[in-house]
Amino acid sequence: MHRVSSWLVFPLFFSPVVALRGQTSPPRLVDAHIHYDGDLAFLEKLVAKLDAADGMAFILIKPHDLESGEAEIAKHPNRLIGFGDVSPDDPQGVQLIDKIHQAGFRGVGEISSTLKNYDDRSYWPFYERVEKYRMILLFHTGIVNRTNPLVPSDVSVDRMRPTTLDGIARRFPNLTIIGAHLGNPDYAWAAEIARWNPNLYFDLSGTSLIKKQNDYTFFKSIFWWSGVVSPHTPQSGVSAFEKLVFGSDVFNGELEEFDRELDRYHKMLDACGVPAEAQANIFAGTLWRILNRKP
Numbered sequence: 001m002h003r004v005s006s007w008l009v010f011p012l013f014f015s016p017v018v019a020l021r022g023q024t025s026p027p028r029l030v031d032a033h034i035h036y037d038g039d040l041a042f043l044e045k046l047v048a049k050l051d052a053a054d055g056m057a058f059i060l061i062k063p064h065d066l067e068s069g070e071a072e073i074a075k076h077p078n079r080l081i082g083f084g085d086v087s088p089d090d091p092q093g094v095q096l097i098d099k100i101h102q103a104g105f106r107g108v109g110e111i112s113s114t115l116k117n118y119d120d121r122s123y124w125p126f127y128e129r130v131e132k133y134r135m136i137l138l139f140h141t142g143i144v145n146r147t148n149p150l151v152p153s154d155v156s157v158d159r160m161r162p163t164t165l166d167g168i169a170r171r172f173p174n175l176t177i178i179g180a181h182l183g184n185p186d187y188a189w190a191a192e193i194a195r196w197n198p199n200l201y202f203d204l205s206g207t208s209l210i211k212k213q214n215d216y217t218f219f220k221s222i223f224w225w226s227g228v229v230s231p232h233t234p235q236s237g238v239s240a241f242e243k244l245v246f247g248s249d250v251f252n253g254e255l256e257e258f259d260r261e262l263d264r265y266h267k268m269l270d271a272c273g274v275p276a277e278a279q280a281n282i283f284a285g286t287l288w289r290i291l292n293r294k295p
Contacts, residue, residue: 026284026285026288027054027055027056027284027288028053028054028055028283028284029050029053029054029055029056029246029262029283029284030055030056030057030058030245030246030283030284030287030288030291031050031055031056031057031058031246031247031248031250031258032058032138032178032203032245032246032247032287033058033060033110033138033178033180033203033205033247033248033249033250034046034057034058034059034060034248034249034250034251034258035060035110035249035250035251035252036059036060036061036062036065036069037065037251037252037253038064038065038068038069039253040068040072042253042255043059043069043072043080045255046079046080046250046255046258047076047079047080049255049258050079050080051079055079055284056078056079056080056081057079057080057081058081058082058083058106058107058136058138059073059080059081059082059083060083060085060109060110060138061082061083061084061085062085063085066084069082070082070103073104081105081106081107081291082100082103082104082105082106082107083105083106083107083108083109083110083136083138084096084097084099084100084105084107084108085108085109085110086100086108087111087114088111088114088123088126088127089114089115089116093126094125094126094129097126097129097130097133097135098129101133101135105135106135106136106291107135107136107137107138108130108135108136108137108138109136109137109138109139109178110138110139110140110180111137111138111139111140112139112140112144112160113140113144113153113155113160114159114160115154115159116159117158117159117164118139118159118160118164118165118168119164119165119166119167119168124171127168127171127172127175128172130172130175131172131174131175134174134176134293135176136176136177136178136290137175137176137177137178138177138178138180139160139165139177139178139179139180140160140180140181141160141161141162141165141179141180141181141182141183141184141186141190141202142157142160142161142162142181142182142183142184142185142186142190142206143157143181143184143185144157144160161183161186161189162179162182162183162186162189162190162193162202163186163189163193165177165179165193165197165200166193166196166197166200169193169197169199169200170197172199173199174199175199176199176201176290177197177199177200177201178200178201178202178203178245178247179194179200179201179202179203180202180203180205180206180247180249181202181203181204181205181206181208181249182202182203182204182208182222182244183202184206184207184208185208187208187219187222188222190202191222191223191240191243194243195225195233195234195240195243196234198234200243201243201244201245201286202243202244202245203244203245203246203247203249204244204247204264204265204268205247205248205249205261206249209261209264209265209267209268210264212268213264213267216267216268216271216272217271217272219241219268219272220272220273223239223240223241223243223244223272224240225240226238226239226240226241238278238281239274239275239278241269241272241274241278241282242278242281242282242286244282245282245286245287246261246262246265246282246283246284247261248261248262249261265282265283266279269282
């Protein structure tokens with residue numbers, strides 16, 4: 001039995017936006033993946049870190065933290081960008097997307113642990129509404145944690161494979177999709193479907209850059225098509241690595257992971273010889289352009 005989400009009763013404090021208010025030049029960093037757990041002190045520390053890095057962050061806000069999260073985002077519109085943690089399994093999901101759009105939020109996610117495969121057609125009205133508002137949709141892909149093995153749960157990694165994003169990206173071409181974690185461990189599948197879908201990107205947050213730290217050049221075999229001329233791959237003059245965006249996946253207030261993940265990204269991209277221009281897009285340019293795209 002589904003419980004009606006408390007999103008429906010929270011007030012909404014600010015009006016819709018298309019571009020980023022007051023921000024005229026691109027930041028040096030956009031973090032696509034930070035979880036807010038209701039701790040305002042954490043957000044204050046995050047804003048200080050973003051000030052120092054000339055950065056912005058997508059803040060993923062759950063229903064019970066909406067009110068405090070909205071107010072803090074309104075205070076720092078050049079640093080914090082709201083994402084509503086709405087599930088397509090919520091019977092009020094479509095209406096909730098309307099609500100968060102009216103609040104000025106720019107995306108939905110992180111979608112995770114759904115009751116059906118991500119590409120199940122019963123979820124299409126949910127995705128249609130996100131696409132209507134040209135919002136960004138962030139999915140968890142690949143292995144997922146299990147915080148309490150003693151508690152039964154209806155969760156399956158198989159429903160969250162990166163391949164399930166392929167049908168969504170093709171069916172909703174005006175929907176920008178980010179798959180978190182590059183489908184860990186299905187990296188090759190994640191990259192291949194991103195190669196053919198211009199509206200699909202991935203972040204490399206989580207454990208992948210830890211377990212591959214002694215072999216970062218491995219990712220050259222995953223993002224292999226830079227400069228390749230062939231009718232069997234889309235024509236592009238940019239690095240294949242530009243299907244990546246930066247995401248730290250900070251949660252439970254552990255802000256130190258922001259610095260650790262940023263360092264891992266730099267080391268991997270440098271080890272793979274990714275050009276400076278491409279790295280600038282991975283760390284900020286791609287998401288900045290998407291955020292400022294006209295509807």
